[in-house]
Amino acid sequence: MIFTGLLCGALLGFVMQRGRFCLTGGFRDMFLSKDYRMFYALLIAIAIQSIGVFALIQMGLLQFKAGTFSWLGTIVGSFVFGIGIVLAGGCATGTWYRAGEGLIGSWIALFAYMLMSAVMKSGVLVPINDAFKQYALPTNSIPATFGLSVWPFIILLAAITLYLAVRHLRKPKVPIPSLPRKRSGLSHLLFEKRWHPFATAVLVGLIALLAWPLSEATGRMSGLGITTPSANILQYIVTGNSEKYVNWGVFLVLGILLGSFFAAKASREFRFRAPDAKTAVSSFSGGILMGFGASLAGGCSIGNGLVMTAMMTWQGWVSLLFIILGTWTASYFVYVRPRVQAKKLQSASMTTA
Structure with a gap:
C-alpha cells in the first residue's frame, strides 16, 4: 500500500515537469512582470483539491484536524522560505522535479534542503523549532474561527478563482513561437505540445486530491507533503531506522x-x-533557507501553499502570503537592484565621458 506514494509522486513529477508548474517562477513573475498566470493556476489546484477533500470528509471517507496555528513560526518561516526558493532556483517540489531533469544545481539545493530540514526536525536546531511553535493560537481552521461551515469559504474561493481564470483566458493571446512538430497523436500531446498552466493546475489539483485517500490508507493522515519526507530520507540514511522514517511520504x-x-x-x-561556482553557492544557500523556513512554518509551497490552503486553515493562507512576500523581497535584491545599480553606473560613466 505504501508504494501508492511512489505512483502518486510519479504522476505529480510527470505533470509538473511537462507543465512547467513552477511556483517560484510564478511568484517572481507577479513582482517582476505583473504576470499572474501561475498564481491563478495555483488557485485552480487549491479549489479543486478543497472541493474534493471536504466532500470526502463529509461522506466520512477521510479525517482531518486543523490543529493549532503556530503563527510566529508560520510567518517567519514562510518569509525565509520565500527568499530561499529564489536563491535555490525552485521551491521544494520544483527542486525535486528539476533534479529529475539533470540540473546539478537543483541536486545541490535539494541536499541542502534535506540536510537543514533534518537538522530542524531531529538535530541541534530542534530547540529553535520548538521555541517558535510555542507562539500558537488554539484554532487553525478559518471556518471554525468564525463558527461557520467550510462550504461558504470553498464556494467563495471557487467563484473568485473562476472569475480570475475566465478573465485571463479572455485576454488577447500573444503568439508564442513553437518548435516544428515532430510527433503525432498522444506522443505529441504528452511530450511535445506546450501545456497550458490552467490545464496543468487541474491535474495537480486532482493528484493532490488523490494523495489524501492513498496516504490515509497507510495511516498517514495527510495529503501531499515535501519537507518532512525529504528530511526523513536523510534521517533514514543516517540511522537506518526504516520503521520510523520510511513511509508513504518518502x-x-x-x-x-x-x-x-x-x-x-x-x-x-x-x-x-553543471552550475558555475556562484550559482552552486546560491543553490546551496537557498536550500538551507528552504529547509529552515519550511520546517519553521510547518510546510513548504506545497504543504502549506497548496494543501493547507485547500483545507481552509490560517496556516495555509498566511504562509502563502509570506512565501510570496519573501519571494518578492529576494527578487528585488537578486534581479531589480542589480539592474538599477548597473544603469546608474552606466549613466555616471556616460556623464563623465
Whole structure:
C-alpha cells in the first residue's frame, strides 16, 4: 500500500515537469512582470483539491484536524522560505522535479534542503523549532474561527478563482513561437505540445486530491507533503531506522524525481547541466533557507501553499502570503537592484565621458 506514494509522486513529477508548474517562477513573475498566470493556476489546484477533500470528509471517507496555528513560526518561516526558493532556483517540489531533469544545481539545493530540514526536525536546531511553535493560537481552521461551515469559504474561493481564470483566458493571446512538430497523436500531446498552466493546475489539483485517500490508507493522515519526507530520507540514511522514517511520504518525493526523469527523457529535455561556482553557492544557500523556513512554518509551497490552503486553515493562507512576500523581497535584491545599480553606473560613466 505504501508504494501508492511512489505512483502518486510519479504522476505529480510527470505533470509538473511537462507543465512547467513552477511556483517560484510564478511568484517572481507577479513582482517582476505583473504576470499572474501561475498564481491563478495555483488557485485552480487549491479549489479543486478543497472541493474534493471536504466532500470526502463529509461522506466520512477521510479525517482531518486543523490543529493549532503556530503563527510566529508560520510567518517567519514562510518569509525565509520565500527568499530561499529564489536563491535555490525552485521551491521544494520544483527542486525535486528539476533534479529529475539533470540540473546539478537543483541536486545541490535539494541536499541542502534535506540536510537543514533534518537538522530542524531531529538535530541541534530542534530547540529553535520548538521555541517558535510555542507562539500558537488554539484554532487553525478559518471556518471554525468564525463558527461557520467550510462550504461558504470553498464556494467563495471557487467563484473568485473562476472569475480570475475566465478573465485571463479572455485576454488577447500573444503568439508564442513553437518548435516544428515532430510527433503525432498522444506522443505529441504528452511530450511535445506546450501545456497550458490552467490545464496543468487541474491535474495537480486532482493528484493532490488523490494523495489524501492513498496516504490515509497507510495511516498517514495527510495529503501531499515535501519537507518532512525529504528530511526523513536523510534521517533514514543516517540511522537506518526504516520503521520510523520510511513511509508513504518518502515514496511520494522519490516518485516526483522518477516521474520528472521519465517526462524529461521522453520529451528529450533531460541533460546534465553543471552550475558555475556562484550559482552552486546560491543553490546551496537557498536550500538551507528552504529547509529552515519550511520546517519553521510547518510546510513548504506545497504543504502549506497548496494543501493547507485547500483545507481552509490560517496556516495555509498566511504562509502563502509570506512565501510570496519573501519571494518578492529576494527578487528585488537578486534581479531589480542589480539592474538599477548597473544603469546608474552606466549613466555616471556616460556623464563623465
